[in-house]
Amino acid sequence: MTTETAPGSAVPATVPDASGHFGVFGGRFAPEALMAALDELTVAFTAAREDPEFVAELNGLLRDYAGRPSLLTEARRFSREAGGARVLLKREDLNHTGSHKINNVLGQALLARRMGKTRLIAETGAGQHGVATATAAALFGFDCTVFMGAVDTERQALNVARMRMLGAEVVPVQTGSRTLKDACNEAFRDWVASVEHTHYCVGSTMGPHPFPMMVRDLHRIIGVEAREQVLALTGRLPDAVLACVGGGSNAIGAFHAFIPDESVRLIGFEAAGDGVETGRHAATVSGGSIGVIHGMRTYLLQDDEGQTIESHSISAGLDYPGVGPEHSWLHDTGRAEYRPVTDAEAMEAFALLCRTEGIIPAIESAHALAGALKVGRELGPDATLVVCLSGRGDKDMHTAAGYFGLMPEENDQ
Amino acid sequence: MSGTGVTSAYDRARGEDRAALVGYLPAGFPSVEGAKEAAVAMVESGCDVIEIGLPYSDPMMDGPTIQDAVHRALTGGARLADVFATVEAVAATGAPTLVMTYWNPVDRYGVERFARDLANAGGAGLITPDLTPEEAGPWLEAADAHDLDKVFLVALSSTDERIEKITSVCRGFVYAASLMGVTGARSAIDTGAPRLVERTRTIIDKSGSGLPVGLGLGVGTGAQAAEVAGFADGVIVGSAFIRRLLDAPDARSGLDGVRALTAELAEGVRAGRVR
Numbered sequence: 001m002t003t004e005t006a007p008g009s010a011v012p013a014t015v016p017d018a019s020g021h022f023g024v025f026g027g028r029f030a031p032e033a034l035m036a037a038l039d040e041l042t043v044a045f046t047a048a049r050e051d052p053e054f055v056a057e058l059n060g061l062l063r064d065y066a067g068r069p070s071l072l073t074e075a076r077r078f079s080r081e082a083g084g085a086r087v088l089l090k091r092e093d094l095n096h097t098g099s100h101k102i103n104n105v106l107g108q109a110l111l112a113r114r115m116g117k118t119r120l121i122a123e124t125g126a127g128q129h130g131v132a133t134a135t136a137a138a139l140f141g142f143d144c145t146v147f148m149g150a151v152d153t154e155r156q157a158l159n160v161a162r163m164r165m166l167g168a169e170v171v172p173v174q175t176g177s178r179t180l181k182d183a184c185n186e187a188f189r190d191w192v193a194s195v196e197h198t199h200y201c202v203g204s205t206m207g208p209h210p211f212p213m214m215v216r217d218l219h220r221i222i223g224v225e226a227r228e229q230v231l232a233l234t235g236r237l238p239d240a241v242l243a244c245v246g247g248g249s250n251a252i253g254a255f256h257a258f259i260p261d262e263s264v265r266l267i268g269f270e271a272a273g274d275g276v277e278t279g280r281h282a283a284t285v286s287g288g289s290i291g292v293i294h295g296m297r298t299y300l301l302q303d304d305e306g307q308t309i310e311s312h313s314i315s316a317g318l319d320y321p322g323v324g325p326e327h328s329w330l331h332d333t334g335r336a337e338y339r340p341v342t343d344a345e346a347m348e349a350f351a352l353l354c355r356t357e358g359i360i361p362a363i364e365s366a367h368a369l370a371g372a373l374k375v376g377r378e379l380g381p382d383a384t385l386v387v388c389l390s391g392r393g394d395k396d397m398h399t400a401a402g403y404f405g406l407m408p409e410e411n412d413q
Numbered sequence: 414m415s416g417t418g419v420t421s422a423y424d425r426a427r428g429e430d431r432a433a434l435v436g437y438l439p440a441g442f443p444s445v446e447g448a449k450e451a452a453v454a455m456v457e458s459g460c461d462v463i464e465i466g467l468p469y470s471d472p473m474m475d476g477p478t479i480q481d482a483v484h485r486a487l488t489g490g491a492r493l494a495d496v497f498a499t500v501e502a503v504a505a506t507g508a509p510t511l512v513m514t515y516w517n518p519v520d521r522y523g524v525e526r527f528a529r530d531l532a533n534a535g536g537a538g539l540i541t542p543d544l545t546p547e548e549a550g551p552w553l554e555a556a557d558a559h560d561l562d563k564v565f566l567v568a569l570s571s572t573d574e575r576i577e578k579i580t581s582v583c584r585g586f587v588y589a590a591s592l593m594g595v596t597g598a599r600s601a602i603d604t605g606a607p608r609l610v611e612r613t614r615t616i617i618d619k620s621g622s623g624l625p626v627g628l629g630l631g632v633g634t635g636a637q638a639a640e641v642a643g644f645a646d647g648v649i650v651g652s653a654f655i656r657r658l659l660d661a662p663d664a665r666s667g668l669d670g671v672r673a674l675t676a677e678l679a680e681g682v683r684a685g686r687v688r
Contacts, residue, residue: 019547027547027548028545028547028548029516029543029544029548030543030545031473031474031542031543031566031568031590032545032565032566032567032568032570032571032575032579032590033566033568033569033570033571033590033593034570035545035568035570035571035575036568036570036571036572036575037570175480175484176470176471176484181471182471184473185471185472185473188473188474189473189474189475189476189594189595192474192593192594192595193592193593193594193595195570195593196593289521291517291520291521292516292517292520292543293471293517294471294473295543302517302521304521305492305493305518305521305522306469306517306518306519306520306521306522307469307470307487307518308470308471
């Protein structure tokens with residue numbers, strides 16, 4: 001790890017500290033029953049990431065199984081709509097299982113095997129992390145249970161079938177808002193009772209320490225590759241790196257290698273649903289306040305008495321009332337910006353990428369594409385933007401078909 | 414004054430050669446007034462200490478029964494003011510009354526402000542299931558300033574080092590979680606529970622603090638209460654009370670059920686010491 005100072009602040013870039021804090025954010029607000037497991041995991045991961053054998057095995061899997069490095073694709077026709085700015089897509093959608101999630105899951109699965117665990121559990125929103133976890137469980141021979149809100153099992157039915165096909169048990173969660181936050185609650189409830197033999201493969205840069213640090217480190221490769229690729233392609237650093245932010249794993253992965261590059265703006269796009277002003281959104285940094293959820297201190301959507309406010313987004317993967325603590329820290333230190341993108345703006349960008357580039361993005365990633373349209377128009381044709389295309393949109397065809405009215409024969413019935 | 418209200422209740426039970434009976438009920442369930450009545454009934458029928466649960470939208474460590482009750486409390490409109498009012502009503506009986514809460518509502522309200530309002534309501538302190546000493550700095554300070562008890566949990570998975578750290582900041586009692594899992598009545602007490610209590614007590618004895626050890630999670634019958642009373646200073650019961658209220662056809666029979674269960678458990682905490 002380096003010890004540079006993060007641009008725009010006097011805070012060292014080496015976050016989190018030993019107790020998992022990113023400034024005032026992060027930490028460990030977890031039941032005592034999980035403390036031993038979290039300590040064990042911290043020690044195991046810290047040792048593993050320095051262990052050449054572990055690193056070599058993980059890199060081998062990322063190359064030969066997941067298909068890394070992922071491409072950096074220039075989106076020429078899309079660029080015309082983005083004020084002529086040069087738009088470079090970091091193609092995490094081309095990874096095995098169709099999103100960036102596999103980076104984290106392969107690392108955690110290797111770690112789980114090292115720790116002698118025989119079962120993986122996961123929470124999932126859109127199902128991309130669930131599919132990745134089910135995939136790794138099949139590859140490693142682990143048992144696997146995935147918790148998914150009942151609203152999400154419905155809108156992401158294809159991914160439910162994929163997980164079951166891969167041998168995972170999918171548990172539709174019927175409590176609360178029946179979306180991602182409730183799936184997290186249920187995963188924690190399972191873990192506290194099964195921790196002896198089970199690893200909770202957390203799917204984003206969230207949760208109690210060491211999860212936000214570990215998941216970031218496992219996704220860091222996105223930005224490391226993108227930085228090399230953009231330098232090779234253009235001979236200079238980009239003006240901005242853009243990504244969608246739910247929990248924020250693809251964003252932190254894309255941002256992290258660029259944090260010391262002061263000239264590079266880091267911009268996260270949150271799901272604004274119907275609009276932040278309507279209250280029906282998932283824009284945690286833009287529309288939330290600081291509190292504690294799922295084991296971490298961070299920005300979250302809550303009322304004046306600390307009750308979680310249910311989030312709303314057309315994208316199941318961004319439909320979460322919290323955000324990874326490192327994003328809260330990057331926001332407060334000013335190193336990264338967080339901006340809202342509505343459902344309508346995301347769907348417009350979704351359609352645009354399909355028709356200009358022949359790439360169907362995940363609706364999550366479409367939020368970053370909508371952001372690229374705005375930022376490109378702001379910065380103009382001299383700008384170069386790296387956009388993390390975090391996943392592919394096959395899973396979203398049902399939602400998109402409904403949104404754009406592509407299946408009128410169904411509507412007639 | 415020797416010790417706090419809660420430790421005095423434990424001392425009194427110890428003097429009678431029995432375990433203390435600690436009963437949990439969330440505020441606002443089955444209604445704000447219904448919770449007050451039920452908690453007062455628990456005191457009248459033999460509970461030594463009452464824990465009032467603060468209803469929270471994301472009860473990560475609770476099983477289906479408490480989730481259900483808390484959901485009803487919140488959809489019924491329960492607010493923090495109702496929690497403090499419930500504490501006040503129960504504390505007026507003379508029974509030491511703690512609040513059990515996830516951390517975010519306290520954090521949001523303001524730790525110092527919460528401590529002040531809890532003390533003003535006659536509350537004895539807080540039980541904090543998702544707060545460990547590492548993150549508890551502001552709460553420890555506020556609790557000391559307002560003379561409130563700080564009840565943290567120890568678990569089967571806790572190392573001796575952690576138990577030492579936790580018990581050194583507890584006041585009132587230490588809450589030993591009898592099993593690895595969420596709240597809810599179980600058919601049998603985990604076989605690891607006596608060993609956890611013994612480990613915890615050995616560490617407390619070394620410190621000389623005399624902190625009592627209460628055991629909770631999974632206890633729901635008189636026979637289980639008797640079993641736990643055989644090795645712990647206190648027996649904590651929650652979901653089983655809620656179950657009586659949930660299953661009752663009307664409010665009156667719900668209260669009768671709560672009274673009957675309290676009496677059964679009160680008998681259990683006494684039977685446990687008869688060898």
